[in-house]
Amino acid sequence: MAKRKTLLSAWLPKGHKTTDLPLHICDGTPFRPAMQALHHQGQALVKKTARLVSQPNQDLIKLTRKRLHLCQSNMANQNVLIDRLKILQERAKGQIQVVATRLALIQH
Numbered sequence: 001m002a003k004r005k006t007l008l009s010a011w012l013p014k015g016h017k018t019t020d021l022p023l024h025i026c027d028g029t030p031f032r033p034a035m036q037a038l039h040h041q042g043q044a045l046v047k048k049t050a051r052l053v054s055q056p057n058q059d060l061i062k063l064t065r066k067r068l069h070l071c072q073s074n075m076a077n078q079n080v081l082i083d084r085l086k087i088l089q090e091r092a093k094g095q096i097q098v099v100a101t102r103l104a105l106i107q108h
Contacts (some may be wrong), residue, residue: 008020 010023011018012021
């Protein structure tokens with residue numbers, strides 16, 4: 001510390017309690033350079049992340065969304081087809097019963 005004073009204890013107030021700090025972090029060195037270095041590291045990480053979401057990746061995302069939309073449309077069309085086939089199946093069952101009834105009447 002300045003003027004050769006010795007720090008005997010350090011703490012942070014937290015409500016009605018205090019949190020003791022290790023003395024080696026309170027050595028009198030300003031925190032600003034460390035905070036600036038941390039800030040620069042954070043900015044570098046943000047820039048790196050931004051580069052990962054570059055134009056080729058954006059294009060890939062657009063194509064993937066388009067493909068997803070096409071798949072959803074296909075699924076909707078297939079569901080309509082399934083519903084129509086179920087209706088035809090029920091009609092066919094009805095026709096089979098009519099034919100079976102007619103055959104039974106003819107044979108008796």
